[in-house]
Amino acid sequence: MTKPLSVGVAGLGTVGAGVLTLLRDNADIVAARAGRPVAVVAVSARDRSRDRGVPVSGLRWYEDAAALAADAGVDVIVEAIGGSEGPARALLNAALAAGKPVVTANKALLAVHGAELAVAAERARVPLAFEAAVAGGIPAIKAIREGLAGNRIRRVTGILNGTCNYILTQMRERGREFAEALSEAQKLGYAEADPSFDVDGVDAAHKLAILAALAFGRPVDFGAVHVEGIRNISALDIRLAEELGYRIKLLGLASQGDAGVDTRVHPCMVPVSHPIARVDGVFNAVVAEGDHVGRIVLEGRGAGAGPTASAVVADLVDIARGRHTPVWGAETLANTPSLGIAKRVGAYYLRLMVVDRPGVIADVTGALRDAGISLESMLQRGRSPGEAVPVVLTTHESTETAMQGAIARIAALDAVLEPPALIRIEAL
Ligand code: NAP
Ligand code: HSE
Secondary structure (H helix, E strand, O other): OOOOEEEEEEOOOHHHHHHHHHHHHOHHHHHHHHOOOEEEEEEEOOOOOOOOOOOOOOOEEEOOHHHHHHOOOOOEEEEOOOOOOHHHHHHHHHHHHOOOOEEEOOHHHHHHHHHHHHHHHHHHOOOEEOHHHOOOOOOHHHHHHHHOOOOOEEEEEEEOOHHHHHHHHHHHHHOOOHHHHHHHHHHOOOOOOOOHHHHOOHHHHHHHHHHHHHHHOOOOOHHHOEEOOOOOOOHHHHHHHHHOOEEEEEEEEEEEOOOOEEEEEEEEEEEOOOHHHHOOOOEEEEEEEEOOOEEEEEEEEOOOHHHHHHHHHHHHHHHHHOOOOOOOOOOOOOOOOEEOHHHOEEEEEEEEEEEOOOOHHHHHHHHHHHOOOOEEEEEEOOOOOOOEEEEEEEEOOEEHHHHHHHHHHHHOOOOEOOOOEEEEEOOO
16 A cells, blocks of 8 residues: 655644544545545644644644654644744744645745745755645635646736625625624634734735736745725725625735736725626635636635635645645746836725815815816715715726825815725726
8 A cells, every 4th residue: 555645734723623624534535636545643733732623632742843844754744823934934944944845824924935935945846835825725826827827827816815805795795893794704713813914905915925926927025015904994885885886895916017017905896797796705716817718717715624624635635646836836937026006097986074065076076186087976975064974986097196196185175074985996
């Protein structure tokens, strides 16, 4: 019988315990696909007494996760601790130095240190696999790096954070408040240890930086991603968006043009007719556009134990079979310049809370006129003289720089009572 692949799992939370559960439940099918059994032999976590929902007795236990790399009986490491520094980073460095393949779900680590980890893995000719790090159970890494290998990819767009998509969906469908929906997402195991990474867009930006590196054949560049989260999205904006024929989604957008690569994460208004507008709850979506294939759309669960374990185990099967793809998929990486958000050209939604009195709209539209911004539509909800009313404007295409200039003037008007809500409209 072929020697089993012996796995050491670091981290026994949502993902790590999910991997143990999947390998237990589907041991036969995994062994058939891997060509040999895949067996967990050693683990590491902090609290030895905690119930993991799956048996861990009989497995070698390490207090220090990096010690897994020195265990001669461990062939491959699964890192499911999290964090861009500390024990996860130490473990990856120790494993690669020991020539042990690594499977990680840790997008923060890859986004921040992926360039140097890729060099270390390729020099050591050791697999570094990370299917679970982007879009949970969706095989997005394999699709972009291998399935679309014959294409020049111009654009990748995605719903990349299950927690945010879950919150926005709950707010729209059930009228939940933001905090209540976030707490439900945490209970369901979707959110990061620090949920501000989810709601402030950082987690989606980590994933987008990885996807952009793969799609455009360049080193991962997290610092170049423009990041905004969903904290300021109100139930009012979600309702008004529906009236205008849009859904609000937190999107990651990466595109490559002649001038360079544009990567950004921010709330977007998406036409309700676009497939991505109908991806709800914890589901993620990745849309890629290749010059020969055209558009492909992938959708699936982006977080949670089962979907993430599914992706981790797919990487283990590749390693068991001896299949090894270089980290960013290209031997020579291009150093294409990164563009900033200031270069964006597109339409905008602007919602103001203004005092209902004569001349206010003239002042607002004057600021837009002076910035060269053309209005597409305007609506005022209700009439209450002397009191605050919402006014919603949508614009034709304009530059980000012009829009930000106009917003600064509008925000300073006496009659504008709250910071304006600005949401970019993406035609996709
Ligand atoms: P989690 O539930 O918080 O689990 C983290 C685990 O790491 C815990 O078991 C913890 O041990 C262990 N740990 C913490 N510090 C450690 C140390 N110094 N040495 C050894 N073990 C240590 O996190 P998670 O949700 O499973 O996420 C793990 C990774 O997967 C993160 O990189 C995350 O971004 C990524 N990811 C998560 C999901 C998801 O849906 N949750 C999806 C895709 C990717 P104790 O249990 O003893 O405290
Ligand atoms: N916190 C992440 C999310 C987990 O909500 O999408 C999956 O990476």
